[in-house]
Amino acid sequence: MKTKVFIVDDHSMVIEGIKSMLQNEPHIEWTGHADNAESCLSFLQLHVPHVILMDINLPDKSGLDLCKEVILKYPTIKIIGLSSFNQLSFISKMLENGASGYLLKNASKPEILLAIETVMTRKKYLSLEASEMMKKKDVEDAPTLTRREIEVLQLISEGYTNSEMSEKLFVSVTTIDTHRKHLLSKFNAKNTAALIHLATQMKFI
Amino acid sequence: MKTKVFIVDDHSMVIEGIKSMLQNEPHIEWTGHADNAESCLSFLQLHVPHVILMDINLPDKSGLDLCKEVILKYPTIKIIGLSSFNQLSFISKMLENGASGYLLKNASKPEILLAIETVMTRKKYLSLEASEMMKKKDVEDAPTLTRREIEVLQLISEGYTNSEMSEKLFVSVTTIDTHRKHLLSKFNAKNTAALIHLATQMKFI
């Protein structure tokens, strides 16, 4: 079965570029294109593709809103967000709004084909660059920890209590307590639970 | 410039399959194949390809060792590990030994092309399945949580105390306490810190 692909983008260059890449692919059927949200929606009333490659910046409506709308009306359609920018906020919003994938506009032919193939099997596809972005997320505002703090943090996450740590590290319980307080304030965490959650997400542990 | 690709695998079916997929690709030059480590190494003395697709299980030597050896002698060569198994230990060892990528033998044509393209630009490529594996790790022994438990778990990780949660969820503090106890026992965690650490790693939160 051929995968029916549709594209919405207001730059004809992008449309032509991708079209020429996909045109001769045996497993792809090019169903058409639209250069704005309005005409995309009217096309969908006549014909429902499997996959829509959707620009995030459209003239009449943001791709984010269009994405939400399309998914609501046609839940089977897989949407792959297209953008020139590798901005985290775009990527995550697009996925929140129901998109199955995200590609940069300079994506290569094999990458586009892989993305289409991947979303068709009910999986998500993020471009390498995009998934890198998703990974780092909060690494920006990660605090700077001292050697001892990292050590204590690690032990806390393993379930050690203060007194157990003090024995393990040959220091007083109050010392451990101090490190712990410093960790809480550096991470701006209300308590241990929040601390460990943040620290784990930020890959400290 | 064409990318010179070489393959080492003792199954001729795999070689033929991949060869037929890559043969007519304009950017790929098929330089040949070997069915064991020995003949691979002697081929490399005559001709250095850009990319080697390397099986992990070879008759005379493990792909892991061959990988290390090739990288040592020819540091410019990019190696993509091939395996039928999606085993975490293989994947990580292959990468430790200098490989630039990892593909399952049932990889599709676009995925192979993308992998080659990706490693050629000095980046790493892991198959979707492989990178999923790298992510989830311990998901196997993840406990089954109830709706309420997940809800409470989430709030704990955000730093809520029992009394705060009881207000938020309109239940008694003792109820929250019970959910908490169940969480600790389900995760086999000694305390909240260990609980949140495990739950975060297992992507519950």
Added chain:
DNA sequence: TAAAAAATCCCCTAAAAAGAGGAGTAGAAA
């Protein structure tokens, strides 16, 4: 519809963590 699972509520005690202070020492960097 009956049994199982989930969610709710309660008791008690002990242990651990949080919050608020202050303070001395060794070593590195300015």
Added chain:
DNA sequence: TTTCTACTCCTCTTTTTAGGGGATTTTTTA
């Protein structure tokens, strides 16, 4: 040489969590 940072140690009080029970009422689901 001074200043800064990391590491260490302390007291005291309050809050929160853990560990041990037990019990009732809704929902699921077989």
